[in-house]
Amino acid sequence: MKKHNFSAGPSILHDEVIKNAADAVMNFAGTGLSLLEVSHRGKEFTAVMEEARKLFKELIDAPDGYEVLFLGGGASLQFYMAPLNLLQKKAAYINTGTWATNAIKQAKYVGDVEVLASSEDKNFSYIPKGFFIPEDVDYFHYTSNNTIYGTEIRKDFDTNVRLVADMSSDIFTRPVDVSKYDLIYGGAQKNIAPAGATFVLVRKDALGHVDRPLPAMLDYNIHIKKDSMYNTPPVFPIYVALQTLKWYKELGGVKVLEKMNIEKAGLLYDEIDRNRLFKGTVAVEDRSLMNICFVMNDEYKELEPEFATFAAERGMVGIKGHRSVGGFRASLYNAMPKSSVEALVQAMKDFENKH
Ligand SMILES: *Cc1c(COP(=O)(O)O)cnc(C)c1O
Numbered sequence: 001m002k003k004h005n006f007s008a009g010p011s012i013l014h015d016e017v018i019k020n021a022a023d024a025v026m027n028f029a030g031t032g033l034s035l036l037e038v039s040h041r042g043k044e045f046t047a048v049m050e051e052a053r054k055l056f057k058e059l060i061d062a063p064d065g066y067e068v069l070f071l072g073g074g075a076s077l078q079f080y081m082a083p084l085n086l087l088q089k090k091a092a093y094i095n096t097g098t099w100a101t102n103a104i105k106q107a108k109y110v111g112d113v114e115v116l117a118s119s120e121d122k123n124f125s126y127i128p129k130g131f132f133i134p135e136d137v138d139y140f141h142y143t144s145n146n147t148i149y150g151t152e153i154r155k156d157f158d159t160n161v162r163l164v165a166d167m168s169s170d171i172f173t174r175p176v177d178v179s180k181y182d183l184i185y186g187g188a189q190k191n192i193a194p195a196g197a198t199f200v201l202v203r204k205d206a207l208g209h210v211d212r213p214l215p216a217m218l219d220y221n222i223h224i225k226k227d228s229m230y231n232t233p234p235v236f237p238i239y240v241a242l243q244t245l246k247w248y249k250e251l252g253g254v255k256v257l258e259k260m261n262i263e264k265a266g267l268l269y270d271e272i273d274r275n276r277l278f279k280g281t282v283a284v285e286d287r288s289l290m291n292i293c294f295v296m297n298d299e300y301k302e303l304e305p306e307f308a309t310f311a312a313e314r315g316m317v318g319i320k321g322h323r324s325v326g327g328f329r330a331s332l333y334n335a336m337p338k339s340s341v342e343a344l345v346q347a348m349k350d351f352e353n354k355h
Contacts (some may be wrong), residue, residue, distance in 0.1 A: 004340040006330040007318030008147055009169065009293060010189040015178055017243040025146045040235050049228060052242040059248055060171075061124065062178040062201060069200040069220065069228045070188075075099070075168045078138040078185040078198060079106035081218050082141070082164055086182060087111040090208045093162070094154075095323050097124040098324065099166060107141070116140075123325070124149040126283035139182055141247035141306050145170035147190065148322045149285040150293035150329065156180050167288040170290050171199065172248055173334060174258040182206035188237055190290075191333050192244050197237035248334070257334050264332045264341045265289040271345045275352050277303065281325055295327030303355065304328075319344070 005012040021035075028035035028097050029044040038045055053068040062068075073081070079102055083091060089111060093104045095118035107113045114137065119127035124146060140161045145152040147169040154170075156177045157163055167176075168186030178184070182203045189195040199312045200220065205219050216222050216230065223230050248257060269287060272278050296304050304327060311319055321327040323329040330344060 003315045003317045004341070004343055005317050006332075006336070006344070008190075008322070008329060008331045009187070010195045011191075011318075011331055011333050012335045013194070013240065013289055014244065014247050017240060017247055020243045021236075021240045025236075027126075028239075028277075035236060035239055038235075040229060040232050045235060045239075046229075048239055048242055049233065052238055052245060053228060055242065055245040056199065056201070056247065059245060059253055060176060060178055060184075060201065061254075065204050066178060066203055067202055067224045069202070069223045070233055070241065071198045071200060071223060071228070072196070072234055074195075074198055075166055075185060075187040076102065078166070078200065079103040080109065080329065081220075082108035082183055082185065083107040084212070084214060084218055085207060085210065085220050086164065086240050090114060090137050091164075092116050094118065094131065094142050095120060095129055096127060096143050096151060096325060097149045099168070100143040103141060103143065103166060108278045111138075116242060119151075122253075124151065125281060127151050127153055127286040133157070133161050137161060139164045140320045142166070143168075145288055145290050147291050147331075148324060149282060150288045150291045150325075151282050152288035152290065153286075154289070162203075169331075170288075172254055172257060175254050175263050175288060178217070180216050188241055190331075191335075193237040193241040195237065196234040197241060199241075244335075260338070261289045261332065263332070264336065264338055265292060267338070267341050267345055268292050268332065271348050275348050277307075277352050277355065279346060281327065290331060290333060292326065292332060293321060293325050293328075295321070295325075300355070303351075307348075307351055311344070314343065314347050316344060316347065 042203050055066045087110050092114045092118050117131035119126050141164040143166045162182040163180050164183045167184050169190040171186050184201040185338040186195040202220050272280050277300045278294050279297050319328045319330050321329045
């Protein structure tokens, strides 16, 4: 039996996507060669790259003037690469968790950074509100989904300032108004592909306005000019990304995915709120649809290891909470079937009955 994979990342991929990837590892596009041993410049892989970039733009509904790149280095390299390309004088950030903290730290190597608000005072268990975004910044950066703490900003900010967002863990989980953004980036290993590829969606005319010299590998314009093949791209994860994007399209796109995600997360949050053993860890209005963090109520705290074993015996993997929150975290990415969420909910009910 396949396990219920609640891992936060690298994470679950759709069965069909994994099967297509396995087939291509054996025989890629009828070449008689493995995807793992072909040239990235061959016509078969060039076609994959082209289609993946095109389909990414189509699914996220990017207007003209935006480019999609698949690079290496992870979201963590983008923490530095984004300011290098976009920050001339000053940028504004909000600090909503570990990844945002890292992004702020890297941007400070490049220019002035104004941290408008932070939720560090309460272990990042809420999204700061009511802060003012100054108009004189090059961009405003935020992390849309805080993978570790389980909070999410599910709306595009209402501001005239250009937005830059780390959407590593909630890309393609809801519609986004791309026209408000100069840049959206993320590691592909949460909702698109296995580890190794980083997606970048960038507005072309936002580039070229900084006066520092840019190293070639860190220059978005060079990657754009070379059709995301300035150097050897991560061929395998890009192929898998294309399979996922095709599956998203088949399902009906981001609106359909959003509906599924609201339903799946709703099932689990309802149980967390109903079950006398468990409680959520973040402000209810800021709850993430992707990473659902919960702990045991204080009087049952010592049962946490027992529930971990109980769930593991039922085929559940990856629900241990991050060390900075404790308890449990169930990641319900796009590829997570509703049946797995139902299995977790049932396990929680059965465990409650046992105690
Ligand atoms: C996982 C994650 C990262 C780190 O991504 P890497 O690809 O490992 O660098 C950054 N931001 C968010 C929101 C994440 O979930």
